Amino acid sequence: MGSTIFEERDRQIHRKGDEPFSMDCDMPSLAGAVSQRACVFCGSRVVLYPIADALHLVHGPIGCAAYTWDIRGALSSGPELHRLSFSTDLQEKDVIFGGEKKLYQALIELINRHSPKGAFVYSTCIVGIIGDDLGAVCRRVSEETGIPVIPVQSEGFKGNKRAGYNAACKALFELVGTGVIDDISPVSINILGDFNLAGEIWIIREYFERMGVQVVANITGDGRIDDIKRSHGASLNVVQCSGSTIDLAIMMERQYGIPFMRVSYFGVEDMAESLYRVANFFSDGDTDIMDRTRELVRNELAQLYPLLEKYRKDLMGKKAAIYVGGAFKAFSLVKAFRLIGMDVALVGSQTGTEEDYRELYDITDPGTIIVDDSNPLELSSFLQEKDVDIFVGGVKERPIAYKLGVGFCDHNHERKEALEGFVGMLNFAREVHSTVMSPVWRFSPRRISQHSSYELSLKAV
Amino acid sequence: MKALAEHFVSTTNSCKLCKPLGACLAFRGIEGCVPFLHGSQGCATYMRRYIISHFREPMDIASSSLGEKSAIYGGGPNLKLGLRNLMNKYNPQIVGIATTCLTETIGDDTSRYVTEFCQEFEEFLNFHGRPELVTVSTPSYSGSYMEGFHAAVESVVAKLAKNEAVVDSVNLFPGFISPADTRYLKEILADFGLKATVLPDISETLDAPALAGYEKIPAGGARLNDIRAMGGALASVEFGRSIIGSHTPGNILLQKFHQPLYSSGTPIGLQETDRFFEILEKLSGIPTPEKHALERGRLVDSYIDGHKYVFGQKAVIYGEMDIVIGITSLLVETGMKPVLVATGSSSKNFRNAIEDVCSGILEEFPVVMEDVDFFDIASEIKSLEPNLLLGNSKGHRLSKEMDVPLIRVGFPIHDRFGGHRQFSIGYRGAQNLFDLIVNTLIQRKQDSSDIGYGYI
Ligand code: SF4
Ligand code: SF4
Numbered sequence: 019m020g021s022t023i024f025e026e027r028d029r030q031i032h033r034k035g036d037e038p039f040s041m042d043c044d045m046p047s048l049a050g051a052v053s054q055r056a057c058v059f060c061g062s063r064v065v066l067y068p069i070a071d072a073l074h075l076v077h078g079p080i081g082c083a084a085y086t087w088d089i090r091g092a093l094s095s096g097p098e099l100h101r102l103s104f105s106t107d108l109q110e111k112d113v114i115f116g117g118e119k120k121l122y123q124a125l126i127e128l129i130n131r132h133s134p135k136g137a138f139v140y141s142t143c144i145v146g147i148i149g150d151d152l153g154a155v156c157r158r159v160s161e162e163t164g165i166p167v168i169p170v171q172s173e174g175f176k177g178n179k180r181a182g183y184n185a186a187c188k189a190l191f192e193l194v195g196t197g198v199i200d201d202i203s204p205v206s207i208n209i210l211g212d213f214n215l216a217g218e219i220w221i222i223r224e225y226f227e228r229m230g231v232q233v234v235a236n237i238t239g240d241g242r243i244d245d246i247k248r249s250h251g252a253s254l255n256v257v258q259c260s261g262s263t264i265d266l267a268i269m270m271e272r273q274y275g276i277p278f279m280r281v282s283y284f285g286v287e288d289m290a291e292s293l294y295r296v297a298n299f300f301s302d303g304d305t306d307i308m309d310r311t312r313e314l315v316r317n318e319l320a321q322l323y324p325l326l327e328k329y330r331k332d333l334m335g336k337k338a339a340i341y342v343g344g345a346f347k348a349f350s351l352v353k354a355f356r357l358i359g360m361d362v363a364l365v366g367s368q369t370g371t372e373e374d375y376r377e378l379y380d381i382t383d384p385g386t387i388i389v390d391d392s393n394p395l396e397l398s399s400f401l402q403e404k405d406v407d408i409f410v411g412g413v414k415e416r417p418i419a420y421k422l423g424v425g426f427c428d429h430n431h432e433r434k435e436a437l438e439g440f441v442g443m444l445n446f447a448r449e450v451h452s453t454v455m456s457p458v459w460r461f462s463p464r465r466i467s468q469h470s471s472y473e474l475s476l477k478a479v
Numbered sequence: 480m481k482a483l484a485e486h487f488v489s490t491t492n493s494c495k496l497c498k499p500l501g502a503c504l505a506f507r508g509i510e511g512c513v514p515f516l517h518g519s520q521g522c523a524t525y526m527r528r529y530i531i532s533h534f535r536e537p538m539d540i541a542s543s544s545l546g547e548k549s550a551i552y553g554g555g556p557n558l559k560l561g562l563r564n565l566m567n568k569y570n571p572q573i574v575g576i577a578t579t580c581l582t583e584t585i586g587d588d589t590s591r592y593v594t595e596f597c598q599e600f601e602e603f604l605n606f607h608g609r610p611e612l613v614t615v616s617t618p619s620y621s622g623s624y625m626e627g628f629h630a631a632v633e634s635v636v637a638k639l640a641k642n643e644a645v646v647d648s649v650n651l652f653p654g655f656i657s658p659a660d661t662r663y664l665k666e667i668l669a670d671f672g673l674k675a676t677v678l679p680d681i682s683e684t685l686d687a688p689a690l691a692g693y694e695k696i697p698a699g700g701a702r703l704n705d706i707r708a709m710g711g712a713l714a715s716v717e718f719g720r721s722i723i724g725s726h727t728p729g730n731i732l733l734q735k736f737h738q739p740l741y742s743s744g745t746p747i748g749l750q751e752t753d754r755f756f757e758i759l760e761k762l763s764g765i766p767t768p769e770k771h772a773l774e775r776g777r778l779v780d781s782y783i784d785g786h787k788y789v790f791g792q793k794a795v796i797y798g799e800m801d802i803v804i805g806i807t808s809l810l811v812e813t814g815m816k817p818v819l820v821a822t823g824s825s826s827k828n829f830r831n832a833i834e835d836v837c838s839g840i841l842e843e844f845p846v847v848m849e850d851v852d853f854f855d856i857a858s859e860i861k862s863l864e865p866n867l868l869l870g871n872s873k874g875h876r877l878s879k880e881m882d883v884p885l886i887r888v889g890f891p892i893h894d895r896f897g898g899h900r901q902f903s904i905g906y907r908g909a910q911n912l913f914d915l916i917v918n919t920l921i922q923r924k925q926d927s928s929d930i931g932y933g934y935i
Binding site (some may be wrong): 103 | 489490496497499500515521536539540541543544557579580619693
């Protein structure tokens with residue numbers, strides 16, 4: 019049997035060592051490899067899904083909708099329409115004769131039933147093939163119902179998740195600029211690229227509010243149609259997460275002249291830095307904002323550090339592997355592991371760009387493996403080679419880790435623990451601790467030899 | 480067609496899953512097999528995630544990862560490339576290729592591509608030990624995941640089973656049952672002294688022990704040579720009232736090789752299990768071994784001990800047809816009152832099967848709904864005031880909204896632990912389910928009473 023690396027993928031893997039950095043990425047997934055990636059539709063769904071008062075209708079066969087029903091822990095403080103799964107469930111006759119009529123009827127039926135503030139209609143693979151005119155149907159329904167009905171061009175095969183992010187941003191951009199903006203403070207922002215998993219956006223919003231910054235729209239965690247409509251009234255877009263909403267920020271900058279900055283809320287350093295940069299942006303007009311922000315960070319850290327210390331002691335020198343959707347998150351994770359005393363042996367992402375990987379290269383230790391668009395065979399061989407104590411990934415990666423007797427932390431869209439903000443760092447440390455320090459690994463076959471003292475004690479009994 | 484509810488155009492919270500998912504699950508029960516989806520990447524990844532969340536086991540599904548070009552010019556080249564890559568890395572003994580909506584819609588002739596592949600890459604295939612390539616057509620816009628499951632088993636049997644030699648074993652097609660149930664089923668067969676090929680056999684592949692190294696293809700599953708020999712077996716046994724009389728693996732063997740076929744309901748509950756054990760007695764020529772007779776005896780004893788807790792309690796059952804039929808049978812025989820049985824798919828047998836397992840005991844038959852989603856179930860259920868829901872974990876919202884407890888059975892179970900280790904079939908499964916039901920009702924009573932009851 020050959021090696022576990024597909025030759026074609028050689029250039030999507032880099033081991034930090036003597037060779038200068040060079041890597042391929044943003045390639046289509048290799049046929050026959052079990053890619054951990056999803057599709058364009060998945061990317062769009064991730065971005066738009068948390069808008070809680072919108073109707074999200076998946077135009078396509080049933081699977082695409084069924085597999086995305088309530089899979090993400092994006093919380094809402096009000097309506098929960100986003101947690102229902104709507105589909106046109108296309109049947110054979112629709113595929114042959116076209117699905118426009120069914121789409122129209124389904125939209126009218128659902129809008130009458132739920133009175134949403136707006137609707138997103140997602141196109142799936144076969145819709146792209148049968149050629150339904152989504153735009154025309156949406157326009158008609160919008161006219162008849164008086165709410166925005168927005169097509170999302172997310173045919174699965176037309177690229178990868180990033181293309182889906184782009185399609186979602188285009189859809190969002192149709193809403194922006196259609197609301198009233200008179201009562202918005204000059205010290206105001208939109209939060210982009212946070213999806214309110216486990217209530218995270220509430221943590222972040224609260225920081226900004228303590229700093230005296232008005233948050234106009236959450237895009238999209240705990241999001242609302244009306245807020246997004248008037249989001250062009252904010253003075254700054256604060257964008258988190260690699261690719262997902264950056265396109266919207268760029269479009270808004272072009273059209274409305276709103277500047278944006280990229281931030282991360284994971285880990286202590288990045289969290290504090292993000293707040294400082296926002297404060298700095300407004301410090302000309304609001305001379306006290308910097309002081310308030312320093313005060314906030316000081317308070318948070320004073321609470322956090324003593325609590326972190328006990329985890330740090332246990333975790334010192336343990337090894338971690340990271341494989342996440344976007345590379346931006348990976349940067350923060352590398353730093354967060356460092357803060358709790360751990361070493362990163364592998365880091366990769368599904369959709370990073372060359373620039374992202376270069377940055378990862380710069381911040382990691384020699385010997386670290388950097389990988390783009392990996393698959394179970396590769397990941398498992400890396401985990402074994404590096405003999406790591408924890409693997410950070412998504413649900414699809416979990417059984418790989420567990421089967422090999424390696425700890426695991428879900429840092430994906432399905433997580434149930436808030437990992438952002440200062441409190442998130444503590445949750446992260448606790449979660450890492452709860453898996454790395456568990457006694458169960460000593461029973462796993464891979465670890466048995468490493469616990470020979472334990473075996474000896476067994477024999478002695 | 481929906482039986483009672485108003486017919487809606489839109490679907491809300493689907494009660495069915497798409498066809499290729501079932502095919503992948505079935506292929507997972509064959510030794511050395513890798514499921515392969517001919518379509519775009521997203522479908523495979525979504526299904527993997529869905530399956531993994533239930534079994535908590537690795538589930539590799541390869542994909543031909545079609546992009547825009549293939550969608551226009553056809554997916555043949557990607558399929559062939561994908562197969563080669565897969566063989567290089569996984570060295571499978573068999574690849575189960577299922578189509579998806581996309582490839583069906585663009586009109587890809589998948590079996591032709593595979594034939595071409597075998598001609599074009601003969602040497603390559605020889606080098607890899609001539610893996611079997613089985614294709615199954617699974618467009619999701621007609622049918623649900625259990626149809627995909629059965630279709631995959633059928634394709635495997637149609638393609639591989641021969642009758643070159645008479646073998647003294649029986650074929651058992653259990654449908655989709657849990658790994659724990661599959662292990663138990665094999666134990667029963669062994670206790671009857673019967674050699675058997677269970678297809679699919681997910682007992683190890685989807686419930687494996689912790690390992691020292693990652694297995695590219697999980698160990699276990701029905702062996703290829705045993706599948707090839709199926710045509711010469713003594714008889715076939717097939718579970719599932721919903722599929723009786725349709726194209727099934729057992730029927731293929733019957734037609735091709737005149738092999739006797741015994742059809743039985745999925746053996747859930749005492750009576751359905753009795754029917755299965757009768758078949759086993761006939762096939763083995765021996766009476767039910769004492770171990771199982773005792774298990775049966777204890778089950779009956781517990782039915783008696785627990786009958787008052789459950790009598791007249793109203794239940795709603797939903798999910799895949801054969802599980803629903805079996806659970807209904809168990810509930811009826813213990814004195815409960817199914818008021819609504821619902822499924823996201825449909826079959827000409829479903830209503831009859833439900834009436835059949837109810838007749839003789841229940842005076843008033845439950846409402847039967849086919850081709851429904853959770854919105855339909857929710858609208859129907861309100862006036863029925865059930866005490867208990869039984870079905871997969873996707874009913875948890877319904878359960879919460881109505882404040883009626885839900886007992887999780889079948890697939891998927893995404894919000895509880897160990898769903899794949901749950902016993903549902905046979906006397907052991909009936910015992911497990913009955914205990915669960917009684918305890919759920921008791922807990923309800925305890926929780927809702929001011930006194931609390933220390934003895935119930
Ligand atoms: S396209 Fe078809 S096969 Fe793919 S997920 Fe959707 S329903 Fe399932
Ligand atoms: S059919 Fe297309 S859109 Fe739907 S899940 Fe599959 S790849 Fe994604």
